[in-house]
Each structure stands twice: as C-alpha cells, then as structure tokens.
Amino acid sequence: MPIINHASSASVVIDDDKCIAEKGCTVCVDVCPLDILAIDETRKKAFMKYDECWYCMPCEVDCPTNAVKVNIPYLLR
Amino acid sequence: MSSAFPNTEIVDADILVIGGGTGGPMAAIRAKEANPGLKVVLMEKANVKRSGAISMGMDGLNNAIVPGHATPEQYVKEITVANDGIVHQKAVMAYAEGSYDMIQFLNSLGVKFEKDGSGEYNMRKVHHMGTYVLPMPEGHNVKKVLYRQLRRLQVAITNRYMATRLLKGPDGAIAGAIGVNTRTSAFLLVRAKAVILACGAAGRLGLPTSGYMFGTYENAANCGDGYAMAYHAGAELANLECYQINPLIKDYNGPSCAYVTGPFGGYTANNQGNRFIECDYWSGQMMLEFWRELQGGNGPVFLKMDHLAEETISEIETILHTNERPSRGRFHEKRGNDYRQRPVEMHISEIGFCSGHSASGVWVDENARTTIPGLYAVGDMASVPHNYMLGAFVNGGIAGKDAADYCAQHDLPLFDEGQVVTEQARVLAPTLREDGYTPAEMEFKTRRMVNDYLEPPKITAKMEIAQRRFAEIRDDLPGLCARDPHELLRALEMQTILDCADMAAAASLYRTESRWGFYHLRADYPETNNDDWFCHTMLYKDELGRMSHRKREIDPYIVPIADEEMNAYHQLRIQEPIAAE
Numbered sequence: 046m047p048i049i050n051h052a053s054s055a056s057v058v059i060d061d062d063k064c065i066a067e068k069g070c071t072v073c074v075d076v077c078p079l080d081i082l083a084i085d086e087t088r089k090k091a092f093m094k095y096d097e098c099w100y101c102m103p104c105e106v107d108c109p110t111n112a113v114k115v116n117i118p119y120l121l122r
Numbered sequence: 123m124s125s126a127f128p129n130t131e132i133v134d135a136d137i138l139v140i141g142g143g144t145g146g147p148m149a150a151i152r153a154k155e156a157n158p159g160l161k162v163v164l165m166e167k168a169n170v171k172r173s174g175a176i177s178m179g180m181d182g183l184n185n186a187i188v189p190g191h192a193t194p195e196q197y198v199k200e201i202t203v204a205n206d207g208i209v210h211q212k213a214v215m216a217y218a219e220g221s222y223d224m225i226q227f228l229n230s231l232g233v234k235f236e237k238d239g240s241g242e243y244n245m246r247k248v249h250h251m252g253t254y255v256l257p258m259p260e261g262h263n264v265k266k267v268l269y270r271q272l273r274r275l276q277v278a279i280t281n282r283y284m285a286t287r288l289l290k291g292p293d294g295a296i297a298g299a300i301g302v303n304t305r306t307s308a309f310l311l312v313r314a315k316a317v318i319l320a321c322g323a324a325g326r327l328g329l330p331t332s333g334y335m336f337g338t339y340e341n342a343a344n345c346g347d348g349y350a351m352a353y354h355a356g357a358e359l360a361n362l363e364c365y366q367i368n369p370l371i372k373d374y375n376g377p378s379c380a381y382v383t384g385p386f387g388g389y390t391a392n393n394q395g396n397r398f399i400e401c402d403y404w405s406g407q408m409m410l411e412f413w414r415e416l417q418g419g420n421g422p423v424f425l426k427m428d429h430l431a432e433e434t435i436s437e438i439e440t441i442l443h444t445n446e447r448p449s450r451g452r453f454h455e456k457r458g459n460d461y462r463q464r465p466v467e468m469h470i471s472e473i474g475f476c477s478g479h480s481a482s483g484v485w486v487d488e489n490a491r492t493t494i495p496g497l498y499a500v501g502d503m504a505s506v507p508h509n510y511m512l513g514a515f516v517n518g519g520i521a522g523k524d525a526a527d528y529c530a531q532h533d534l535p536l537f538d539e540g541q542v543v544t545e546q547a548r549v550l551a552p553t554l555r556e557d558g559y560t561p562a563e564m565e566f567k568t569r570r571m572v573n574d575y576l577e578p579p580k581i582t583a584k585m586e587i588a589q590r591r592f593a594e595i596r597d598d599l600p601g602l603c604a605r606d607p608h609e610l611l612r613a614l615e616m617q618t619i620l621d622c623a624d625m626a627a628a629a630s631l632y633r634t635e636s637r638w639g640f641y642h643l644r645a646d647y648p649e650t651n652n653d654d655w656f657c658h659t660m661l662y663k664d665e666l667g668r669m670s671h672r673k674r675e676i677d678p679y680i681v682p683i684a685d686e687e688m689n690a691y692h693q694l695r696i697q698e699p700i701a702a703e
Contacts, residue, residue: 047557048603076172078343079336080282080304080608095608097335099342099375100449103172115449121332121373122456 056118057082057093057104063112064090073104073113127542130309135163135278136529137522138299138314140285141348142166143174143341144511145501145518146320147268147277152522154275160526162277163312165301167284167611168343171269175322175341175478175502176511179262181382181445183235184248184510186256187221191245194218198681200251203690204405205481205507206637206650208361208658211680212488213506220516225256228515231267234260246385250401250690255381261445283310285347286614287545288317288355288497291535296496298537299351302549304611309546315532316496316525319484320518321348323366323502324622326615328472328577329569332373335562339368339375339471340502345615346622348503349475352484353621358493358660360485360505360674362629363642365578366476367409372422372469376447380425383442386434388427391465392420399694404479406639407691413470413578413640414695424465435461472569473577475622478502478509480641482629485660485674490521493662496532498525551602552613558603561612568595568620576623578643580630588627595620624669629661632671639691 064070067089074082074091081095082104091113098118105113116122137153139146142164150162166173187197197218202209225243229235236244236257246255258264272279283301289311291297298313325340336342353359369390370377380390380402392398392415399411415423427435438461443451453459459466477483483505490498498521499505501514509517552561575588599617604610635651636644658674 046559046601048560048605075169078168078173078177078341080168080611097342097612099177099336099338100452101172101177101341102448103177106178106448107172115452117374117449117453117456118334118337120334121330121337122453 053096054119055093055096056098056100056116058114058116059091060112060114061088061090063110065110066091070109072107072109076103076107127309127311127546130311130546132311132313133163134534135312135314136160137162137316137318137525138312139164139318139320140299141174141320141322141501142170142279143320143322143501144176145514146318147272148515148518149318149320149500149522149525150277151271151275152519153526154277156523156526158275160529163314164272164277164279165283165285165299165310165312166279166281167304167347169281170272170279172265173343175344176264176446177341178448179264179445180258180511181261181441182258183225183256183512184381185221185254185508185512186225186243186245187218187254188225188243188245188256189222191253195681196252197254199683199687200249201508202679202681202683203688204250204403207656207683207688208481208637208676209507210487210505210677212677213486215680216488216520217506217509217513217516220519221512224512224516224519228267231271233264233267234258248381248384249403250694255385257382257441258445259441280310284611284614285351286549288351289537289541290355290494291537294495295535296494297535300542300545302610302614303607305607307550307553307607307610311542313534313537315529315534316498318498318500318521318525319348319352319503320500321351321503323474323476323478324349325474325476326619327474327569327622327626328572329566330375330472331469335566335569337375339370340474340476344502346475346618347615348499349484349625350618350621352492352499353625353663355494355497356663357497358485358662359625360483360658360660362475362482362625362661363633363659364406364481364638365626365641366474366480366482367578367641368404368471368479369409369412369468370471371453372467374450374453376450383425383427383438386438387430388425388438390468391424391426393422393424394420395426398696400696401694405691406480406641407694408639409470409641410639410643411695416470423468425468426465427461428464432462473572473626475626476502477505477507478513480638481505481507489524490517491524496528549614552604553610555603558601559598561602561604561609561616564595564598564602565612565616565619568592568616568623572623572626576626576630578640579645580643581645582631585627585631589624592620592624592627625661628669628671629659633659
C-alpha cells in the first residue's frame, strides 16, 4: 500500500536566532532519548523531525544557548 | 574489525552490558572495579548521558534501608506482604543488604540526598508498614555522576545501537549480542563471555488515554527490548501477569507523587475531598481501591494539597518541577492547575511490565543470574519486585561483580553464524519494501488492542480475542515498511511491543486466579487461590518455538511472615470516610 504522511504541530521548538548548529553544535540531537531531533542541513539549525516526544527535557536543559523550548504535545495539553 | 557479514563490525569483549540507564552503568562500574583488566562494552539505544528511566534525574529513593530506620529483614517482610507472598526472598534480601552501602557509594560519588541538621539522612514514611523513602531534592545530577564514573573506568560506550537479539554458544551459554545502529542501520556484533541485560521496563505496551503514543509513564525508549531478547534466547520470565499500572496525573505521564507530597501532608482524595486509602505506596491492592473509587461513582480521584501552607506547597513544587519530570509544571500551567487552588485530577496509567514497580520481569536469582548461563538481568526488567532506582543500582552492582567472576572461569564462546544471518535478514526486512504498513500504525494498533482487551479486570474471552488480533498483526509483519534508519528503529521496537503484548496475554491467561489487587484481577477467577497458585509463573519459549508456561515453587522464606501480617496490604481502604481536613 502506498504511504502517506501525517502533519502535526511540533512540540519542541527551536529558536533559530539562538541555535548554533552551524558552528557544529549537536547537543540537543545527541541527548534526545527518542532521537527525534535533527539538524536541517540547508538551514544549519536544529528542528523536531519526528512527533515522538517524551517531553523529558534534556534537549532544553543541556542546550548551551537556551535555544530549545519543550512544550507539552497538544494531544495531552 | 570487519567481518564475513555485510555492513557489520565485530567487537570482542569480556562483558557486554545492554542498556545505559541506571542498572547498566552500575553493572559496568562494579565489573571494572572488580577487575580493571576486563573489557566492558556498554551498548545503548540512545545516549548514555541522558538515557533510561532517570533521564533527567530522580526526586527520591523509594526503598532505602537506612540503619536506625529499617532493617533488611523488615524490608523483605514489607515487600513479601506487598507482593502477596510471591517473591524470591533471597533476591529481595540481597538487594536489602546492599541498599545502604549503595546509598553511601552514590553519596561519595556526589549524588545528593536530603539530610537533617545533624547530617543524617532525612527518611520519610510512605509504605504501609516501614520507613523507606529518602528524598533527593537535588537529584538531577544522577546521570552526570554515572557518566563521569564510566569515563573514569574506561568503559567502552557505543551509543545509538539497539540490541536486537542475544547470541548463544554451542553449549547454550551466552555468547554476545547483535545490535543495529539507529541512524545508519549498520550492525555491531559484540562477542562476550557474559551479557548483562539492563533494558528497562516494557513501558510502551498499553496506550495512554490521550492517544499520544510517546506519552507513556516510562521513558518511551523503554519498550521491552530486554524482555523480548531474553524470551527469544530461551530465558524464563516470571510473573508477567503482575502488570505495572500506576496512579498518574490525568493526561500527564508523571505520578501525582503522593510519595513526595504525602510526608508533607498531601493525600489522595475522592470527589468529596475524602481520603479513601490508608497508604499511598504503589501496590496492586492500592490500585484496586483506586479503580473501585472510580467505578463506584466517587471519582475522579484527586491529589489534594490545597489545605497545605504556602511554604509547604512551594517546597513541593520545587521538588516536583525540577527533578524527575520537569515538564510537570508546564503541564499544570496550561491546565490552570495550581496546587494552592484546587486538587489535581489523577487517573490510572496504561499497562506495562516493570519489576521496578510491580513484579513482572526476566527471572533472576539473588546473584542477578537468569536461567541462561552467563546472562544477567537487572533493574526494571529483572524479576526482583518493587525494586525502583536503588534496586537497579544494587542489582546492577551485584550482576557486574558476579559477571566479572564468571569471566575468570570462561573463555570467549563461539557463536552461531547462521543465527546472525537469520537475524540480519529479519532486522533489514522492513527496509527492502517500497511501501506497506508504517511502524507507527502497526504499533498503534497493537497497543490499542492491548488497551481494549488486556487491561484489568481481565476477562478470559477478551484476552483470547486479543491473542487472535495479535496473530493477525503478526501475519501483517511482511508488510511492515521502514523508509530510513529511524523508521527501522521504530519497526524493530514495534516487533518487541508485539512480543510483549503476546506475553502479557499468555501470562494473564495462565494464572487462573486473582492476585496482586488490580494488577491481576481476573473477572472469571475473582478469588486468590493459594492451593494452586502460591507459586511463580514462568513463561518461556520451548524447543519448538512455542510460548510455554510452568509453575516454579517459591523457595522457603528466609524471613518468616505470620498469617495475620500477610493481610496487611489487603486492608488499605479506609473503613469510615473521614471528613477532609
């Protein structure tokens, strides 16, 4: 069967102005237990790639520039 | 080392630890301390820095046995009673006797526990009988402390590898494991004399009522990999029907934390504001009263704190919103929940396997040994009941030390190359399809069926339907499609979850009685039947690959329990409702 993609709102939000992924930082991507964050290779910024967040918050707490905000996913907010 | 297998690196080790959360790192630390010459590899699906149930830290020890407050004998008695007698007391005692030394060890490493003015540990009573709770208001540094030790002791860490199957030698002893990289799908085969499983709970089994698949009580990465690997290797799993079910904040995956709030004066109340249980310690009997209150029209159930003083509430907020579940404050903010204004609505969690809170785990003895030579299990996935974080540390330490001794007496075993070929084909199968079913929809369907048919009260006819639905989903596996390494990770986890769902149904059907309060409440067999079922139930894969069961006798108690004491946890309901304070 062909596969279609769902859309959903990203609960983990990255402030592009603060994110320093272009300098090689991958801290938020490294610490995520569910591996749901990634670096956008064209924009060189981190982003939430998969809607599989446990809202545990190491990405936010460990970010050296406070660029990450973890919101509670809408379904359970 | 490259190898005869495509895209596969082979590493030789003495000890392979699978899982870098809580028990795994401590197993590696103790193994290296026992023999610094050993090569210890720690394979972790995520990143050891922030993996496992205590990703962000922990707000307290739930089962600390501190001299002057409790003895190991008292603790063994409490857990035996709380678990309706179905315990291997020697394993509980091994934990209890190691508890205080482990607290001191963690303290020496820099983990901070609450102390009183004279520097003594500040113990709180939460259990029904004894005093075992030690708060950790600054418990957010636990993972950092562990990581520092792993580096200092030169444990070889491989992050982002999901172990998928254990390897066995010609004599049936453990020989290592195979894992797959979650970002590249490259294989890592670790040959080892001993393997320590520390993969956490099967926490992604039931579906949270919000419908959000990753809003589970357990870290959603802990989806039962260890249970599935142990099962497929032929190890025995014990008392799986004694599910983990927890009282949580409604819609949020955190406990309402009566453990934290209870000693400050908070309590669980019904919609009249009245207490209905005498003790907030998590047990099947407590959950049964919780469920009855919801069923009886007195729900919802709430955590009541609005009668407390401002400074007390502030202190509770500081503990609850900064350690184990720091997003809790954010959830309350959106809902307009203020502990000062109104009680917080609670609900019953999804089901799972987790010995850390109940008793469902891979069978281990007092040395953390499973039924396979050289294979150990520790933490939430091992069968020592009510073990919590401190139990994971203590039993991890026991396993690490015992595995170091085991290595001294064994050579590196050969492994079955045919098994590796078969496993690599199974792992990669979903990547060979252009289209089909996604891991997310197959997982969602499996877990929705778990909710529909396996939640207590357990009904034979419903559980048999569940088995048919799971078999149909298994028939659909040749359609499972993974378009990149991340989806392959989820596809493999989905198969683990399906294995655990089958085990939950089979184990629940096998024990034809009710026991452990709500955890194994069977509508068709409402009574506890000690004549036939005062035993462990062991689930295993037989020689023909069938899911099989047997009873295992309970070893004679080393701490005797009087008959009248045995009923203590059956009297948790407050007889006459007391007016709210």
